[in-house]
Amino acid sequence: MLKLDHVVFPVRDAGKSLAFYRDILELPLVEAHEGDDWGDYPWLMMIFALPGGGEIVLVELKEAPQPSYRNLPSDVRHYAMATEAVSDLANWRRKLRAAEVRYWEEDHGAQQSIYFHDPDGVVLEITAPPSHPEASPSERAYRAVQRWMHPSAQA
Numbered sequence: 755m756l757k758l759d760h761v762v763f764p765v766r767d768a769g770k771s772l773a774f775y776r777d778i779l780e781l782p783l784v785e786a787h788e789g790d791d792w793g794d795y796p797w798l799m800m801i802f803a804l805p806g807g808g809e810i811v812l813v814e815l816k817e818a819p820q821p822s823y824r825n826l827p828s829d830v831r832h833y834a835m836a837t838e839a840v841s842d843l844a845n846w847r848r849k850l851r852a853a854e855v856r857y858w859e860e861d862h863g864a865q866q867s868i869y870f871h872d873p874d875g876v877v878l879e880i881t882a883p884p885s886h887p888e889a890s891p892s893e894r895a896y897r898a899v900q901r902w903m904h905p906s907a908q909a
Contacts, residue, residue, distance in 0.1 A: 760801075760809035761833055763876060764821040768798050768814040770873040775802050778853045779878075781810065793818070804835060821874060829869055832877035836884035840866045846880050 765771040775781050781802035790796045795815040802810045810833070837843065846868055850857050857870035867881040900907075 758808055760811050762811040762813060763833075764818075765812045765814050765872075765874050766820050767873060768800065768812070771812050771814075772800060774873050775800075775810065775812070778849065778855065784809075829877050829879075832869065832879050834867070834879035834881050837880060837882045838884065840882045843868055843880065843882055 772783065776783055779802075781804065783800055784803045785801040787799045787801075788797060792813070792815060795818045797816070798814045800812045802812070804810065837846070843866060847857070850868070850870055855870050857868050860867045860869065862881070865881050865883065865885070867879050869877055869879050872878055
């Protein structure tokens, strides 16, 4: 069975990103690597541990084209982290307000979520309670995908 191990995404400013992920999100920086040969660009990789396992990995490529997440709908690409209880979200609201990080909230029925941008415009989500998907395949999900892929067959 697979589980999410880590996500990797580019950043524009390693210093701003370090401060955001370490100081605001309070994720420990557990490893850093650097080199000069990632697509011919010098690079720095920062690895932050997530409670309960998994990592967020940030990569700055020196002199590379700047990454942009801002040309898509804001939440079509995002990274979600979970906290155990909906009541925990109050602490995150206070922390984000204190750091002057703008956020928005969504009610997903069984889950409540807070969304916000990191310094590069990457959308992050803190949701509660954590997702617990069924491990078995879903026929309903498969049919929804089939309808999307073959809309004319539904006539």
